[in-house]
Amino acid sequence: MSDILRELLCVSEKAANIARACRQQEALFQLLIEEKKEEEKNKKFAVDFKTLADVLVQEVIKQNMENKFPGLEKNIFGEESNEFTNDLGEKITLRLCSTEEETAELLSKVLSGNKVASEALARVVHQDVAFTDPTLDSTEINVPQDILGIWVDPIDSTYQYIKGSADIKSNQGIFPCGLQCVTILIGVYDIQTGVPLMGVINQPFVSRDPNTLRWKGQCYWGLSYMGTNMHSLQLTISRRSGSETHTGNTGSEAAFSPSFSAVISTSEKETIKAALSRVCGDRIFGAAGAGYKSLCVVQGLVDIYIFSEDTTFKWDSCAAHAILRAMGGGIVDLKECLERNPGTGLDLPQLVYHVENEGAAGVDRWANKGGLIAYRSRKRLETFLSLLVQNLESAETQT
16 A cells, blocks of 8 residues: 555656646646536636646556556546647547657647647656655555545646746745645545545645746645554654654644634635634635645644535545544534534544435536535544534524
8 A cells, every 4th residue: 555655656746747847838838728618617616727737647647557556547536537629629538658759749639739848748747756755665554456546636726727826925824826726636545435545735836946936846645544644744743742743642732722723715605704703713714726725734734624615526635634534633524514413422424535426417426515624633623613513503593
C-alpha cells in the first residue's frame, strides 16, 4: 500500500508540473480551455470549463498508475471527460501515448496544429519525477490492490486556475482566491466499505520566485489503514507539541477552548453564515476551491470547513478525508449531523465513497448531497455542532 501511495505522490508532482507548465504562457493557456458539456457541469457555476491541463493530469495519473500496478486503472475515477473538439470540429480522445513524440502528435490535433505548445506539453508529461518522504519510506504496509478505488480531481478550482491571479494576499494564512487555491486531489478508498484510506493533496502554486516568476508547490499526504495512521505533517506537529505526534491528541487538548474558526464558500447560505458568526465571531474565512478549504483544515489554519450545499463531489473530498482520518479527524455529512441526536451514542455520519446517489444523473450521482463538515478533532467538532445547532434553532424560533 505504501508503494501505491509513493507512486501517487510522484504522479501528483508530475501533475503539478503539467499545471504549472500550462500556465506559463497566457496565449497558450487560452487555447486549452473548452466549455464543459451540459451533463458534466457543476450547477453551482454559470459557466464551467475543462482545460487540457485537467484532462492531461487525469490521464497521466491513470496511465502511470496502470503501468506500475496493472489492473488498477479500471478503479480510477475522475471528474473529466477526455474528449476534446478542435477548431476543425474534430473529436479527439486524449490519452497518454507510449512515447513523447506520439503524445506530442496527439496534442497537436487538440491544439489545432500548434506544434511548439504540443511538444512542450508532451515533454512535461513524459518527464520522470522522483519524490521521497522519510516518514513514508520507513514504513511498509500491505493491502490487497483489488479492494482499492481512486477518486481524482485533476485540477480543483478550475476557475481560479483559468483566472490565474498571482498577487492575492492571504488573511491569517488563508487565501480567499488566486492560484494558491488550486489543488490536485487524489483519494484512495476501500471499494467494499467506501472508507477513505490514502490521500494526496498537491498545491502546485504556493510561492513564486520574484526573479524567474516560476512557481513552487507543496504536497500533503495521509494514510489510515488497519490501525496505522501516518501523515506528512507529523514532524511539524511533533516539533510544536513535544512528544505528541498525533493531531487528534493535539486537537483534543484544546477541545474545550470556546473559540472556533471556520472556512466557508462565498456562496454559503445566509442562515449558516449567521449561525457561524455567533459561534466563531470574526474567525470566519471565505476561500475558493473545496480542495483548498479542506487543506486549510489539514494545515490547522482553521478548525472547521463547513458547506451546506450539494455541489461538492466524491473527488473533491476523498483525498482530504483520508488525510484527516490519519490525523484523528474526518469529513461528515452536515445534514445528517444536524438531524442527529448526540444522546443516542451513534457514530458521526462519515462520508463514504463507493455508493452512487439513488435517482441522480450525471455528476450528481457522486455529489455529497447533505453538504459536509471537515474537521481535525472529534471533541472540538462535537462542541462546535452543539453550538451550531443551538444557534440555528434560535434563529428559526425568531423568524
